[in-house]
Amino acid sequence: MNNSPGWASPGSAPSDEPDRGDRDQPDTTPAPDDRTGEEAAPPPQWSKQQPPAGTWSPPAGVPGPRGRATAGHGGGGPVPGGQVPGGPPWGGGWAPLPPAAKPGVIPLRPLGVGEILDGALSTLRAHWRPVVGISLVIAVVAQTAITLVTGLWFPENGRTPVLSGESTEEVIRAFRDLGKTLLGSGITSLIGLLATIFATGLLTMIVSRAVLGRPVTAGEAWRDARPQLPRLCGLLFLLTLLLTAVILVCTLPGGIIVAVGSAPAGFALGSLGLLAGGALAVWLWVRFSLAPPALMLEKQGVLAAMRRSAKLVRGSWWRILGIQLLMYVIVGVVAFLVQIPVTLIAFILDGDTLLNWVSGTAEATGWTFLTLLGLGAVISSALTFPLSAGVTALLYMDQRIRRESLDIELAHAAGLTDYDTPSPTPHVPGQTTEGN
Incomplete structure (x- = not known):
């Protein structure tokens, strides 16, 4: 038995030596005639259920879903059409699988990293009006809160604590300044994380329509998501x-x-302790990262969605972490490119210099500076929220395709009633090939 993904051993022959018959019986093999090899009748050792010449399909009554081997006959010689039963054609190498159905932004099969990223970008291109509209609303609310927190409670947030002496009082003061800076950064980062999760929950409804190839408006997405919004807030x-x-x-x-x-x-x-707590927080974040799409698409409760996410992530923690980190790197690059010109303009209008800011000698953060930074963050968030939400939603669907054959349900929902596309990996419920 072979456990390689996407491969199963073909059916075995009744005898390990197909050419060996009963030597005590007379030879009843029909003599070759003038017909071609493709039209000649098969030898008696072969199954009577043979595919037509030049093709290969499972015999009647032998199921062949999900790309598993369907050969139900034995024999060691070539079948009509120049193929070995259940094996590669002449010339070596397995024949390529037919392409999977793709009614929307992704093919209905287990996805690669590039296909997940491409699906998120394709959703943004195909449905940019509702996607950008929802992202802008969430970004404006989140950045307004971040600007107010930074300007009112942490006016010196972002400045470098200066240690000008070696006395105990100066050390304690520097540590307190550092703690205050970290607290301000933590609060603003938490607001950004909550905004990202909220955007993921709302934009998941659009991604689910895009996977099926259906049009969607912001109003339809809002109507679909509204019943679950209280639970999303609880999550x-x-x-x-x-x-x-x-x-x-x-x-x-x-x-x-x-x-x-x-x-x-x-x-x-x-x-x-901060390092240990951060590592544990990252582990929990990945473990429950698929809870928002599970809550929105499966109409789950808060705790049920968290348990659902933990079940889908189990066995694929490192893979999901890697894809999420790659997504955040791309998001960071996009945000950085947007923020560079905005930050330079903010420094010019605020009357301070970047050197003073880095050295810690800049004055308290002004509202002009914070407002311009917030404007740049709104623009970047409108572009990055769809990417992060799309990747998370497609990761959720990919895990369900790998574990639960969700692609069959998606195909039927998209109107592909005769869907039976082979996929490159077997679908075994509760089993995955990635390690934890």
């Missing part, structure tokens, strides 16, 4: 609480030691 709250609690618990010992007076030791222990 956001629970994930935020969980990730924050993990990081706080891991950094709490270091904070206690700093409070009792041993700042260097507390800072060192807090740094280790």
Whole structure:
């Protein structure tokens, strides 16, 4: 038995030596006639259910879904048409599989990394009006909150804490400035993460239509998503609480030691706790990253969607992490390219210089500077939200295709009632080829 993905051994012959018959019986093999090899009758050792010349299809009654081997006959010689039963044609190499059906932005089979990214971009191109409209609304709300938090509560957020001396008071002051900067960055990053998850939930409805090749408007996407929005908000709250609690618990010992007076030791222990908490938070984030599309498309509850995500991610954690990291690298590059000219304009209008900002000698952040940065972030978010949401939604569908043969349901939903396209990998429920 061969466990290689997308391959199964063909049916075996009744005898390991197909040329050997009963030597005590008279030879009943018909003499060759003037007809071609393709028209000649098959030898008696072969199955009577042979495909027509030049083709290869499963005999009647032998199922052949999902690209598995369907040869139900034996024999070691070539069949009519120059093929070995269940094996490669003359010349070596397996014949290429026919292309999978593609009613929308992705082919209905297990997806590669490039196909997932291309599907997200194709969704943006095909449905740019509803996608950009929803992304703009979410980006404006999120960036307004980030600008207000930065300007009101953390006016010096982003400045480098300066350590100008070696006294204990200066060390403690520098650590407090660093902690304040990290807290401000953490709050703004959390707002951005929540906005991304919320955009993923709403844009998933558009991606699901794009996979089927159906048109969709922003109003239709909103009507489909509206019943699940309270649960989506509950999911956001629970994930935020969980990730924050993990990081706080891991950094709490270091904070206690700093409070009792041993700042260097507390800072060192807090740094280790922050690293451990960050690693655990990343593990949980990947584990529950497919919860928003599961909640929106399967109409799940909050806890059920989290359990569903954990089940789909199990066995594919590293693959999903890699694809998500690649997506965030692309998102970061796009945001960086958009923010460069906006940041330069903000520095010019705010009357400060980049050198002063880097050295930590710049004045408190002005509203002109923050507003321009927020405008650039809105533009970049309108472009990056569809990418991140599309990748997450397509990852969810890809995992279900690999584990649950979702492609058959999608084909039927798209109107392909006779769908039986072979795929390059077998679909075994609950089994995957990636390691955790």
